[in-house]
Amino acid sequence: MTRKLLIDTDTASDDAVALIMALREPEVDVVAITVVSGNVPVDLGVRNALYTVELCGAATPVFRGSEAPLLRPIYHSWAFHGRDGLGNMNYPAPASEPAPGDAVDALIDAVRANPGITLVTLGPLTNVALALQRAPEIAQRVERCVVMGGVACTVGNITPAAEFNIWCDPDAARAVFHSGMPVEMVGWELSRFAAALDPDDIARIRALGTPLADFALDCNRITLEAHERLTGARALDLPDPVAMAVALEPEICTRRRSHYVDVETESDLTRGMVVIDALDSGDQADDWPEGGPLISRTTKIGVCWRIDAAAFKRRLVSALS
């Protein structure tokens, strides 16, 4: 049976690879791509999404969404993705135009029209939070909302405490995490170490010799440098493709648990930090220090703690072949 997917993205280099993985998946129908400000300004994200859709020979509608986070100043990630968001490769302009209408309305319409749809979010959660503000009932109509965002109890990539997507719009992330939507968080750390493409993996992908394989590597060339600068590892981390792999093949997440989770929105030091009650202390109500547990106990969300990195890489290679 064909599964319906909606992808919300701030389309830059690793987003583009994740889009390819979904668009090339035979059993999946990507009903819409909605674009949000994040890695790049929203119009550039739309252009990059359209370009990627065309490269896949698809005709998925691409909707323009929020230009700025709910409450915070706009921030873009030029150093990680280049001035075009695609590794400064100067790809030609896409021939197609964005779909008419606003991404937030498109997201609401798509969920209403396709109960049981899977949402995959690859950028800040602004569009999804706005959709939930306008139509809170959509939270119950989504079967899964796979979120590339946060880090689970470890160091972040934009600050020591936070991962980029959540840091960009922590207020939106908090609203989505508490909305009752069945969120599955796939943190940045899962794309590091064994899941990051090492020089052998990169050579194997280059040897595929397909336009998609070349595009995936070329548009990520600045990300490769940035990852090495940040972590010291000569490897390409692909957080959005990892999240997409978990969305397409849930078994790629080999350890998944539900926990109370909250997002820091007040401190400057830890802005956008995802605080996970990993020991489920919120369920042990007896021994609270005065004032009770500080973590919100509104709702639990799924946290992916571990992935099968080899299975992720196999799926990636197959999408680019």
Ligand code: BDR
């Ligand atoms: C996330 O931030 C962006 O740079 C990537 O596209 C990914 O969505 C990783 O922190």
Ligand code: CA
């Ligand atoms: Ca992204």
